Every structure is written in C-alpha cells, then in structure tokens.
Amino acid sequence: MGGTNLSADNVVSELLDMGFEFGKVLEALEAVGPVLNDAVDFILNDCSNKNAYTKSQHAFTCSKTPNCSLGEDENSSQSLCRMKQSHITDLLPSFSRCKRDIFESSSKSSFDAIEMAMSRFLDEEEQINVDGKNQHKTEPFPSWMDAHSHSLPKEFLQQNGNFQYQQIPQFNNTDGQGMMMNWEQKVGDALQKHFGFSSLKGFQKEAIKAWLAHKDCLIVAATGSGKSLCFQIPALLSGKVVVVISPLISLMHDQCLKLSKHGISACFLGSGQPDTTVEQKAMNGVYRIVYACPETVLRILEPLKRLAANNMIALFAIDEVHCVSKWGHDFRPDYRRLSVLRENFVASHIQSLRFDIPLMALTATATLDVREDVIESLHMSRETKIVLTSFFRPNLRFSVKHSRTSCTSSYDEDFRDLVNIYTISKVNNSKGKNKSSNIGEYNSNCSSYSLDVSSDKDGTSESDSYSSDDTHSCASSSDENYALPWADELTVDYLEDEFDTPYNVDDLDVSCAELLERSPHKHMEHFEATQAPVTLEPLGQGPTIIYVPTRNETIKLADFFCRSGVRAAAYHAKLPKAHLRRVHEGFLQNLIEVVVATIAFGMGIDKSNVRRIIHYGWPQSLEAYYQEAGRAGRDGKLSDCILYADFWKCPKLLPSQRSEERTRQAYKMLSDCFRYSMDTATCRAKTLVKYFGEELNDDCHICDICQSGPPPKQSLTVEVNVFLHALKAQCAYMDETSFVFASHSGAIYGQSSRKKFIERPNLRDAISRIREQVRVAIKYPQITKLGMKFLDSHAEDCFYVYPYADMLLSSRNDKLYSKFSDWGKGWADPEIRRQRLQGSKRRERKTKPRKTKKSKRNCKDLSTVRKRLAAKLSKFK
Numbered sequence: 001m002g003g004t005n006l007s008a009d010n011v012v013s014e015l016l017d018m019g020f021e022f023g024k025v026l027e028a029l030e031a032v033g034p035v036l037n038d039a040v041d042f043i044l045n046d047c048s049n050k051n052a053y054t055k056s057q058h059a060f061t062c063s064k065t066p067n068c069s070l071g072e073d074e075n076s077s078q079s080l081c082r083m084k085q086s087h088i089t090d091l092l093p094s095f096s097r098c099k100r101d102i103f104e105s106s107s108k109s110s111f112d113a114i115e116m117a118m119s120r121f122l123d124e125e126e127q128i129n130v131d132g133k134n135q136h137k138t139e140p141f142p143s144w145m146d147a148h149s150h151s152l153p154k155e156f157l158q159q160n161g162n163f164q165y166q167q168i169p170q171f172n173n174t175d176g177q178g179m180m181m182n183w184e185q186k187v188g189d190a191l192q193k194h195f196g197f198s199s200l201k202g203f204q205k206e207a208i209k210a211w212l213a214h215k216d217c218l219i220v221a222a223t224g225s226g227k228s229l230c231f232q233i234p235a236l237l238s239g240k241v242v243v244v245i246s247p248l249i250s251l252m253h254d255q256c257l258k259l260s261k262h263g264i265s266a267c268f269l270g271s272g273q274p275d276t277t278v279e280q281k282a283m284n285g286v287y288r289i290v291y292a293c294p295e296t297v298l299r300i301l302e303p304l305k306r307l308a309a310n311n312m313i314a315l316f317a318i319d320e321v322h323c324v325s326k327w328g329h330d331f332r333p334d335y336r337r338l339s340v341l342r343e344n345f346v347a348s349h350i351q352s353l354r355f356d357i358p359l360m361a362l363t364a365t366a367t368l369d370v371r372e373d374v375i376e377s378l379h380m381s382r383e384t385k386i387v388l389t390s391f392f393r394p395n396l397r398f399s400v401k402h403s404r405t406s407c408t409s410s411y412d413e414d415f416r417d418l419v420n421i422y423t424i425s426k427v428n429n430s431k432g433k434n435k436s437s438n439i440g441e442y443n444s445n446c447s448s449y450s451l452d453v454s455s456d457k458d459g460t461s462e463s464d465s466y467s468s469d470d471t472h473s474c475a476s477s478s479d480e481n482y483a484l485p486w487a488d489e490l491t492v493d494y495l496e497d498e499f500d501t502p503y504n505v506d507d508l509d510v511s512c513a514e515l516l517e518r519s520p521h522k523h524m525e526h527f528e529a530t531q532a533p534v535t536l537e538p539l540g541q542g543p544t545i546i547y548v549p550t551r552n553e554t555i556k557l558a559d560f561f562c563r564s565g566v567r568a569a570a571y572h573a574k575l576p577k578a579h580l581r582r583v584h585e586g587f588l589q590n591l592i593e594v595v596v597a598t599i600a601f602g603m604g605i606d607k608s609n610v611r612r613i614i615h616y617g618w619p620q621s622l623e624a625y626y627q628e629a630g631r632a633g634r635d636g637k638l639s640d641c642i643l644y645a646d647f648w649k650c651p652k653l654l655p656s657q658r659s660e661e662r663t664r665q666a667y668k669m670l671s672d673c674f675r676y677s678m679d680t681a682t683c684r685a686k687t688l689v690k691y692f693g694e695e696l697n698d699d700c701h702i703c704d705i706c707q708s709g710p711p712p713k714q715s716l717t718v719e720v721n722v723f724l725h726a727l728k729a730q731c732a733y734m735d736e737t738s739f740v741f742a743s744h745s746g747a748i749y750g751q752s753s754r755k756k757f758i759e760r761p762n763l764r765d766a767i768s769r770i771r772e773q774v775r776v777a778i779k780y781p782q783i784t785k786l787g788m789k790f791l792d793s794h795a796e797d798c799f800y801v802y803p804y805a806d807m808l809l810s811s812r813n814d815k816l817y818s819k820f821s822d823w824g825k826g827w828a829d830p831e832i833r834r835q836r837l838q839g840s841k842r843r844e845r846k847t848k849p850r851k852t853k854k855s856k857r858n859c860k861d862l863s864t865v866r867k868r869l870a871a872k873l874s875k876f877k
C-alpha cells in the first residue's frame with residue numbers, strides 16, 4: 001500500500017475500497033492531505049475530533065472501564081486496557097524508512113523467536129549442521145524409530161494388507177531402552193515434551209499410523225480438532241523434513257511462530273519470506289517443518305527432489321486441501337497442480353527411496369464429491385487411508401433468523417440483545433464507580449473505530465446516497481448500486497486478496513496473534529468431538545465474530561457496535577496490515593469483544609473461547625459456513641452460530657467469466673445454503689453434517705428447530721394437483737432432451753429446454769394460480785424422479801408439507817415468497833474470487849466511469865476535493 005505516490009483520486013479510491021464512508025474520506029483528506037496512510041490513520045483514530053489530531057497522539061481507544069476483560073483473561077485485559085497504538089507510520093512503508101528496516105523492527109522478535117527456538121532445539125535433539133549436512137542423513141528414520149517399527153501392532157500390519165514392511169537396518173541402541181519403547185510411547189513423550197498434551201486423539205493416531213505405513217492419507221476432521229498435529233508428529237518422530245502446503249501466507253506465519261514456541265524448527269518459503277538464506281537452508285534439511293504455498297512448491301521442485309534423494313523428506317502435508325477441488329468452496333487452481341508431488345516423489349523415480357513419500361491431505365470441510373476429487377486430482381494412491389471424524393459439534397447451537405441485513409436500520413433490531421449483553425454490566429460498573437459517567441462517555445472511549453457517522457446518527461442510512469453501502473454493497477444487485485466508477489470491481493462479495501500474494505513484507509503482519517503466551521496445558525481444554533452434550537444455559541459475554549459479506553459493512557457494523565458501547569473492530573483484507581494485526585491480537589487477548597469481519601478472518605483463527613459466530617448475510621456455501629462457524633466453541637462450551645439471512649432476497653451470483661460448469665457449481669452451493677436457511681423442520685446440525693455425508697441418529701436438541709419444533713404442516717393438495725396435472729399434460733409432448741430432471745442436490749440450472757418448458761401456456765396458468773393461492777412463486781419447475789412417481793401414483797390424498805421459512809414469513813406479511821428466478825446476478829463465488837485474485841496480483845484498477853446519477857455526483861465531489869487539495873498544497877510550495 002503506497003502512500004506518497006498516489007494521486008488524490010487514487011487515495012480516495014483506496015479509502016473507499018477499504019470501506020470507509022465517503023464523507024469521512026473527504027474529511028480525512030482535507031485534514032491530512034492526499035497521503036493514504038495519514039488518511040487511514042486519521043480515520044481509524046478519531047476523525048471526528050479534528051483538532052485533537054496530531055501524529056503523535058494515537059491511543060488505541062479501548063474501554064477504560066475496569067470490567068474490560070472478556071471471559072478468562074481479566075488481568076491481562078486490564079493491564080492492556082489502554083494499549084498504546086504505535087504510530088501507523090511505524091508500520092506502513094510509505095514513510096521515509098525502508099521496508100526492510102520496518103520489517104526488521106516490527107517482526108524481529110518473531111523471527112528471533114524462531115531462530116532461538118530452532119537453535120535450542122538443534123542443540124538438544126539433532127546434530128544437523130547449519131549447512132544442512134545431517135549426520136544421520138543416510139538413515140531413513142532416527143534409530144529409535146526404525147527399532148520401534150518392529151513393534152507396530154500386529155493387527156495394524158494385517159489391516160494394511162499390501163503393506164510392504166521396510167527392511168530395517170540393525171539398530172544398536174546404546175541405552176538399551178529405545179528398542180523396547182513402542183511408537184505410541186515415543187509419540188506420547190514427544191507430545192508431552194513439545195505440546196504438553198497427554199495423548200493423541202483417535203484420528204491423530206490413525207493418521208500417524210498411516211504415515212508409518214508409508215500410506216497416503218486424507219484427513220477430514222472438524223475445525224479445531226487438531227489436524228496440524230498429524231503432520232507435526234512425523235516431523236518430530238522422523239527427524240526429517242515435513243513439507244506443508246498451505247494456502248495463506250498469514251497461516252504459515254502463524255504456524256511457524258507457534259511451532260517455535262513448541263521447540264520445533266519451522267520456516268515458510270515464498271515471496272513473503274524476507275530472509276533469502278531460509279530457502280537454501282530449508283532445502284538442506286535444516287528445518288523440520290517447511291511451509292510453502294503450491295506455487296512455491298512447484299518452483300522449488302528440483303531442490304525438493306534433491307532433498308528427497310538424500311532421504312530427508314518424511315511427508316508432504318497438504319493443508320486446507322478442499323482448495324484442490326472445483327466442488328469445494330475455496331478452489332485454488334494451483335492446488336490441482338500438486339499432483340506433481342505424487343508423480344515425482346516416488347520410489348520408482350528416486351533411486352534412494354524405498355517407498356513413495358506419503359501425501360497427507362487435511363481439511364475440515366469436504367463433501368463426498370470433494371473427497372473423491374481431492375484423491376483423484378492429487379493422484380493419491382488407491383490405498384489412501386481416509387480418516388474421518390464426526391462433523392458433529394455438540395456444543396454449537398445453530399439458528400437462522402430473518403433480517404433485511406443490508407439495511408443499517410436492522411442493526412438495532414438484530415443486535416439489541418447482543419449490545420445489552422456487553423454493555424449492561426459496563427454501565428452498572430461505571431455507575432458504581434463514577435456516578436457522573438454515562439454510556440455516551442463510555443462510547444467515546446471504547447471505540448477503536450470512533451468514526452463520526454454524522455449522516456447515520458440514527459442508525460439509518462438508506463437515504464444517504466453516499467453511504468459506503470451504496471457504493472460497495474452487492475447483496476442487492478440493482479444497478480444503482482454500481483454507481484461509482486470503480487464499482488464494478490468493488491461490488492464483488494467475499495473477495496479478499498489474503499492469499500499468498502504478499503506485495504511487500506508488511507503483508508506478513510496480518511496475524512501475529514500467536515505471540516500471545518499460552519500455557520501448553522491450556523490446550524487440553526480444547527474441543528473434543530466426543531464430549532458430552534452441553535446444557536442449555538443462556539450465553540453471556542464472550543468473544544463474538546460477525547461475518548458480513550462486504551468490506552464496507554465491516555466498517556459500518558463495527559462502528560454501530562462502538563457507538564453502542566461495545567469494544568468492536570472491523571477486519572478485512574484491505575485495511576492496513578498493522579491494524580489487522582492489532583485487531584487479531586486484541587481479539588485473542590480479549591480486549592476486543594466483537595470483530596466484524598469478512599472471510600479474511602477465517603482460516604487459522606484458533607481462539608478457544610469464541611462464544612458466538614454470527615453470519616450477517618448469506619454465506620457463499622455450506623462448507624464456508626460450517627468452517628467459519630467452526631471458529632466457535634473450541635473450548636467445548638456452548639456457543640451460538642447464528643445466520644441472519646434476508647428471506648426476501650435470494651443469494652445471487654455476480655456476473656463473471658466463469659465457465660458454465662463453475663456457474664452450475666456456484667448455484668448449487670448457494671442453493672444448498674438457501675435450503676438450509678429455509679428449512680423449518682430438520683435439526684440444523686443434522687442438515688449440516690448430512691451435507692458432508694454423515695447421518696446423525698439423533699437431533700442436536702439445541703438448535704432453533706429442535707427447540708421450537710417444526711411449524712404445523714400445510715395442505716397444498718389443491719395446488720399440487722393443479723400443478724401436476726398441468727405438468728402431466730405438458731410432459732406428454734416432451735421428448736428426452738427437453739425433459740429437465742433435477743440433480744440429486746435439487747439445484748436448478750439454466751438450460752434452454754427449461755425456457756421452452758416453462759413457456760408452455762397451461763403450465764404458466766397453473767403456476768400463476770398457485771402463486772395467487774399460496775403466494776409461492778414457481779419459476780423454474782423441474783420434474784424429479786420422486787415427482788414422476790407421485791404423478792404416476794394418481795394420488796388424490798392430501799399433500800401436506802412443512803412450510804419453508806419464507807412461506808411462513810409471507811403468510812405473516814403481505815409479501816411474495818422469494819424466487820429462485822432472482823438467482824443469477826450479484827453474488828460472488830470461488831471462481832470470482834479467483835478472478836479477483838488474479839486481478840489483485842496485477843494491482844491495477846481500471847476505472848470505468850459509469851454515467852449514473854451517483855457517479856456524476858461523486859465525480860463532482862471528487863473534483864471539489866481535488867480543487868480544495870490543490871489550493872491547500874499550493875500553500876506548501
């Protein structure tokens with residue numbers, strides 16, 4: 001993010017892109033000139049207090065109230081309650097200091113920590129020279145391991161029928177004990193020593209057994225269940241290198257720092273790695289765990305082959321492996337190219353290898369289709385061991401609520417209770433302490449985003465033609481939302497460029513929250529899928545993450561919370577990295593109560609006591625939803641996962657150049673979300689785990705549906721009969737090709753035959769009659785096999801169904817049920833995200849002015865700003 005070399009227009013554009021309100025942007029520019037970082041700093045700190053703004057005065061304005069902590073960490077919260085924010089110029093590159101200096105000063109401690117831990121570890125455990133010459137290089141495994149391999153359980157060896165047992169060199173154990181120790185004991189020791197855990201979880205054991213048997217392994221285990229340990233243990237056991245492929249640079253960075261604390265040497269490679277010697281050292285086998293993104297792995301294939309030829313690679317672990325699949329929610333084409341691993345690192349290609357180097361693929365969210373696709377795309381072996389844990393998280397309480405989420409006026413209604421949870425105790429507290437203090441005073445102190453939203457004082461900004469929502473929102477896709485010149489790009493939802501495309505070292509600063517000290521034993525409280533069901537106590541205070549679809553909404557909603565007395569902050573990938581790091585740290589330290597984020601605050605957020613995950617707007621898929629919801633309740637305690645969706649508006653796809661196949665897939669994913677929300681009769685947890693191919697025998701008993709029970713069934717006998725007769729009449733004339741069957745998912749696809757079908761007059765009459773009677777709009781009917789059966793059965797019986805959520809709503813309001821026909825425009829999908837990623841690599845925004853009323857008004861305002869700025873700047877010349 002540059003600062004000094006941007007034109008005023010670009011600065012305005014960048015700031016709007018970050019989600020700041022237009023009025024605020026102008027105010028900031030007037031105050032500090034067209035310098036991006038100063039303007040950001042101005043807005044983030046307190047732009048309403050213009051006169052108080054000086055460069056040296058930047059308090060991170062968290063609450064002064066003594067009741068500042070959330071949950072467990074009271075002491076640290078209090079001491080850090082008035083955390084001093086370093087000046088933004090300390091962290092952004094546009095000021096005189098060079099990037100390298102900045103990086104060194106801001107991140108030195110982290111890297112020092114890695115190096116220190118690494119050298120400590122090397123001293124203690126392995127004599128690997130810094131030039132990479134491992135004294136044990138010729139041994140495929142450390143001596144004790146070869147020995148213990150003899151003691152693998154018999155049944156295990158039998159289980160793996162075509163397991164070819166490794167010829168073990170004779171082991172000469174000097175202390176005479178290693179031979180006796182079985183591998184589980186060894187793992188137990190390493191676990192205790194490095195992590196403070198007493199035992200492996202069942203699925204972790206299975207995964208490690210598969211690795212010991214040189215087998216490929218696909219691990220699909222719930223979020224927060226401890227998948228990372230499955231590839232960390234092999235690194236500890238073997239003394240060789242485990243190469244971990246990960247999609248996000250921030251994730252790699254986090255993991256390296258965590259590992260350094262556990263005394264395990266690790267590094268990450270790629271464009272974000274500032275130390276040019278790291279790659280060389282990694283390729284010499286210095287680090288136990290080497291993180292890289294797929295692109296980097298492809299680039300360093302030859303050095304990796306050399307490392308493998310020296311018998312120095314224990315495993316390739318592919319984390320977040322759902323990114324491989326086109327059917328997944330986060331498709332990254334480069335992940336598919338990882339099939340090179342299986343093609344190159346096999347015993348038949350590398351002479352010194354006795355066995356193919358195993359692949360371990362890990363994810364929390366993979367449907368059956370995705371699993372198959374992963375195995376096939378990565379060319380994993382036919383004997384790949386699939387380790388599955390239950391997707392069911394018994395402590396997560398799912399619910400769905402209707403809300404017109406895109407309106408600011410909804411905030412008050414939807415979040416009144418949440419605000420009360422956070423503020424009531426503060427108000428009481430401050431009353432007790434100081435009778436004169438009031439909530440207004442508190443507000444002025446608590447906001448890390450104390451924006452003066454003057455146009456939005458009452459919380460309603462629908463009439464504010466320059467609200468950032470108007471310029472950025474894509475949840476509603478009407479054309480007037482595309483008013484700004486750059487709006488075509490800005491209206492894409494869920495598009496964060498938080499991938500492995502760091503443009504400079506500052507990008508590494510996104511999440512250094514693992515710096516937070518945690519005793520290893522605290523990990524023991526973490527989520528276990530098998531734990532007993534929770535009781536239904538009401539939830540009190542506790543950290544909350546709110547996911548919203550657009551960047552600007554993070555700002556608006558965070559501001560709403562701040563003004564209501566809640567310590568809240570916005571988080572999206574466009575905001576300055578230093579700010580994101582502070583938010584991440586503040587959240588982990590329980591200083592920030594509510595983070596309002598886009599999906600950029602998703603993967604890798606490992607905080608145990610998150611009590612609420614709220615999705616405020618449609619998620620893009622159930623996989624994404626479940627993964628994000630999975631951030632809640634990692635301590636096993638009851639946590640809420642609430643989805644607020646506008647039942648009147650269907651999720652939509654933005655126009656893009658995606659292939660027809662991808663469009664189909666994106667619609668399928670959206671329609672699954674839609675159906676999940678509309679369902680009024682099936683336990684939410686059941687629906688969610690079923691989506692991943694798991695059948696729950698029992699209901700969860702805690703979700704909104706389990707709690708309130710299904711609504712009374714409605715008879716649709718008349719409508720169904722009319723409809724089916726009309727259909728039947730039509731079907732008599734239909735040939736094979738124009739007969740549209742639903743897919744097993746029930747998704748509805750655009751096909752030309754569909755149009756012909758729907759245009760038949762009888763059918764249209766039937767549909768309009770149904771629409772009048774039950775106010776259910778049917779736009780694209782399909783005949784499913786079940787429908788055909790029903791049709792053929794000539795059933796005259798009553799046809800009762802549970803009404804969908806929107807049908808219930810429409811019976812209360814005089815409104816028509818939302819239509820599938822609305823689907824087709826305005827929503828993002830992984831393909832768009834990919835395109836955006838490509839776009840963001842270029843980092844060039846082409847601005848195509850669109851001559852709408854708003855863009856004209858905006859241009860006018862921009863030119864006014866430009867004139868004012870020119871006048872101001874001329875004074876300095």
Ligand SMILES: Nc1ncnc2c1ncn2[C@@H]1O[C@H](COP(=O)(O)OP(=O)(O)OP(=O)(O)O)[C@@H](O)[C@H]1O
Nearest residue numbers: 197199200201223224225226227228229364523526
């Ligand atoms: N055997 C164990 N006993 C106790 N705690 C464990 C064990 N294994 C892992 N954990 C803890 O579980 C937490 C989550 O681990 P990890 O980050 O590996 O989860 P994950 O499955 O990769 O989650 P995500 O899908 O979100 O990436 C960590 O804090 C870790 O220390």
Ligand SMILES: [Mg+2]
Nearest residue numbers: 227228319604
């Ligand atoms: Mg993980």
